[in-house]
Amino acid sequence: MTTFEKVRDITVEQLSVDADEVKMESTFIDDLGADSLDIVELIMAFEEEFNVEIPDEVAEKIRTVKDAVELLDK
Amino acid sequence: MQIEGKVAFVTGASRGIGRAIALTLAEAGADVAVNYAGNAAAAEEVAAEIRKMGRRALILQGDVSQTEAAASMLDAVVAEFGRCDILVNNAGITRDGLLMRMKEEDWDAVLNTNLKGVFNCTKAALKYMMKQRAGKIVNIASVVGIMGNAGQANYAAAKAGCIGFTKSVAKEVASRGITVNAVAPGLIATDMTSILPEKVIEEMAAGIPLKRAGQPVDVAKAVLFLVSDDAAYITGQTLNVDGGMVM
Secondary structure (H helix, E strand, O other): OOHHHHHHHHHHHHHOOOHHHOOOOOEOOOOOOOOHHHHHHHHHHHHHHHOOOOOHHHHOOOOEHHHHHHHHHO | OOOOOOEEEEOOOOOHHHHHHHHHHHHOOOEEEEEEOOOHHHHHHHHHHHHHOOOOEEEEEOOOOOHHHHHHHHHHHHHHHOOOOEEEEOOOOOOOEOHHHOOHHHHHHHHHHHHHHHHHHHHHHHHHHHHHOOEEEEEEOOOHHHHOOOOEHHHHHHHHHHHHHHHHHHHHHHHHOEEEEEEEEOOEOOHHHHOOOHHHHHHHHHOOOOOOOEOHHHHHHHHHHHHOHHHOOOOOOEEEEOOOOOO
């Protein structure tokens, strides 16, 4: 599974959106309807799935799916 | 039964109010994880009584003021029972003394167990409750946190903090179907108050409209209500169980 696919699946589960709604340019808040709690849960889910720690200052900068994929690819 | 099949985690449940809460929740149909810090034998007794009622019980030794311990305990509850529906933050200690004579360690100990412990356990439980999109949290505060009490600046500060914490977290997690409330006991007959001189207890009771100290089960029944579906529309509230002491 690619990083994008993993991010997409986590996003689908957390935000209850369809897989095809999740594109690289999609913004979590505006396009995909995430609220602040969703963002916290998403970050935690990414941390768990990819076994990394995402500090708050870094998490704040994640606006789009592409941001998340690029960060987690590192 | 009111909370049939629910899983509850009660901290400080080996004695006093915690014990009464654990037993009352079990009586109402819940499986209960019983946390204790030091009194293993007493905790075993509580677990045995829960099992006699035909419910499952799990004993968890741990100091809620330790972040790791709180997290491991919640992990253990979920590992054993598959979920955690109810958290009752009851563990609490006193280190009474007038402020001018209060040692730093007495301040820290009470704040760590009574307030940080609530933070630790709530954070650990929410990890699971948020995914469940359901949960009930009740924090055992105290009327002392509302009206203050000479000789208990540390205890009052922690309990007042508990109330502010309750409201804030209630607002944060309401969208996930989780309610967070507090119960503020008044003068309740437990080990914690039995050390008070009899004269002090008499004077206090005289100032209570219902003219008596309360029993642990009085507090437990209020907790049961708040964690049941009957209280589904109640969150961020502090319910005094104090015989009318503070209004």
